Amino acid sequence: MHDPGRVVIVGGGIGGLTLALALHRAGIASTVYEQHTLQADGSFQRRATGFTLWSYAIARLIDLGVNVERTGNPIETTEIRNQSGDLIAIMPVGDASRKLGAPSYEIRRGDLLAAILAELPEHTLKTGRACTAIREHADSVELEFEDGERTRADLVVGADGIRSIVREHVAGEIPLRYSGYSGASGVTRFTHRDLAPHTHVDVWGRGGKAGIADVGEEKIRWYLTWKGSEESQKSLDEILSRLEKWYSPVHAVVQTTPQTAIVQHAYYDIAPLQEWKRGNVVLLGDAAHATTPFAAMGANMAIEDAAELAALLCKASSTAEALKNFENSRKNRTEEIVKHGRRMSRLTQLHSPIAAWLRDQAFTHMPEQEMEKVALAMAAGE
Numbered sequence: 465m466h467d468p469g470r471v472v473i474v475g476g477g478i479g480g481l482t483l484a485l486a487l488h489r490a491g492i493a494s495t496v497y498e499q500h501t502l503q504a505d506g507s508f509q510r511r512a513t514g515f516t517l518w519s520y521a522i523a524r525l526i527d528l529g530v531n532v533e534r535t536g537n538p539i540e541t542t543e544i545r546n547q548s549g550d551l552i553a554i555m556p557v558g559d560a561s562r563k564l565g566a567p568s569y570e571i572r573r574g575d576l577l578a579a580i581l582a583e584l585p586e587h588t589l590k591t592g593r594a595c596t597a598i599r600e601h602a603d604s605v606e607l608e609f610e611d612g613e614r615t616r617a618d619l620v621v622g623a624d625g626i627r628s629i630v631r632e633h634v635a636g637e638i639p640l641r642y643s644g645y646s647g648a649s650g651v652t653r654f655t656h657r658d659l660a661p662h663t664h665v666d667v668w669g670r671g672g673k674a675g676i677a678d679v680g681e682e683k684i685r686w687y688l689t690w691k692g693s694e695e696s697q698k699s700l701d702e703i704l705s706r707l708e709k710w711y712s713p714v715h716a717v718v719q720t721t722p723q724t725a726i727v728q729h730a731y732y733d734i735a736p737l738q739e740w741k742r743g744n745v746v747l748l749g750d751a752a753h754a755t756t757p758f759a760a761m762g763a764n765m766a767i768e769d770a771a772e773l774a775a776l777l778c779k780a781s782s783t784a785e786a787l788k789n790f791e792n793s794r795k796n797r798t799e800e801i802v803k804h805g806r807r808m809s810r811l812t813q814l815h816s817p818i819a820a821w822l823r824d825q826a827f828t829h830m831p832e833q834e835m836e837k838v839a840l841a842m843a844a845g846e
């Protein structure tokens with residue numbers, strides 16, 4: 465097996481920690497530098513958030529020995545509803561996932577990061593360490609941190625998210641593309657008679673969408689989007705008044721969430737990069753292929769990237785060969801996902817009432833077998 469030498473990972477999010485664990489399982493040590501300090505809930509994102517992980521990504525985490533059962537709830541059903549709450553379609557995600565051999569999950573982000581960390585040797589993760597500069601030398605790569613500390617590595621992996629500093633070193637300055645949508649999200653303790661356990665409800669509105677999902681421990685993760693400028697942050701009152709005529713659990717869950725636990729976002733992606741690597745520096749996850757959340761695939765892709773990169777580093781006869789193979793195997797797939805995110809953004813948030821009505825009619829009359837196929841494709845990541 466090829467030994468990549470000293471591996472440094474910049475960014476302790478889902479991609480960076482999954483890579484550290486996959487390398488550890490293969491007998492390769494690494495150090496992860498994360499800019500934020502660990503919060504009480506195990507997350508670095510400062511406020512609680514969550515995401516959907518489909519069967520194919522959960523299978524990778526289970527293979528790595530992550531205790532996914534402690535990180536969220538398996539999804540049985542995804543309901544698609546219109547703004548007023550009428551049911552448009554049902555996706556049998558549980559059945560589809562069982563066919564693939566691993567459940568799909570609604571995840572509490574902080575708990576997932578904590579579950580991965582629990583499998584890593586102590587001192588793998590160094591928190592409160594923002595990387596500020598990268599320099600390549602003939603025999604190593606040097607990293608500099610905000611506090612002035614420097615370290616050297618044989619291989620550097622940029623898993624530092626959408627605003628990646630490592631990407632700037634690899635590919636130059638890449639502008640973020642604003643999707644035209646902003647939004648808010650939260651995780652809170654909440655129950656409602658209309659919300660079945662193990663269910664994700666996707667509400668396709670006009671000029672925006674919402675989602676509510678059971679993430680276990682009687683907690684609900686929710687998110688909302690609205691069309692507007694990048695700066696269009698809303699006060700809680702503005703959000704609630706916008707939701708007044710929406711499916712009532714959406715209004716109720718937002719109202720229940722403490723204002724300090726609500727995170728506001730502007731949604732971006734990036735155009736495909738020409739290169740994911742430069743010398744012995746490589747990118748993965750959002751740093752390489754940030755997509756809007758509308759395809760619900762970004763975290764899934766980061767996990768897949770991490771598992772694939774570790775496997776290729778083990779198989780190849782040199783780091784250069786592994787990085788080339790990694791870029792070849794992941795570029796097309798992730799570019800398709802970014803495009804899918806853009807299509808889903810348009811479909812699920814149609815502005816025109818007529819277009820939205822036609823979309824809802826089309827889904828309402830879609831045969832059950834078609835929805836089964838959609839569920840299988842989502843759970844398989846196709």
Ligand SMILES: Cc1cc2nc3c(=O)[nH]c(=O)nc-3n(C[C@H](O)[C@H](O)[C@H](O)COP(=O)(O)OP(=O)(O)OC[C@H]3O[C@@H](n4cnc5c(N)ncnc54)[C@H](O)[C@@H]3O)c2cc1C
Pocket residue numbers: 474475476477478479480497498499500508509514515516517593594595596623624625626627628629649687729748749750751755757759760761762763764765766
């Ligand atoms: C509202 C919302 C909903 C989403 N829903 C889904 C979903 O349902 N399914 C899905 O698959 N994806 C979803 N996503 C996308 C998903 O969150 C991202 O794709 C995923 O987190 C990417 O993982 P990552 O490890 O590449 O980056 P991140 O999770 O962003 O992690 C990057 C880490 O690097 C650290 N970092 C950054 N710069 C530095 C530096 N200079 N030095 C040191 N550390 C640094 C950051 O602090 C962070 O911890 C959603 C995103 C949002 C905003």
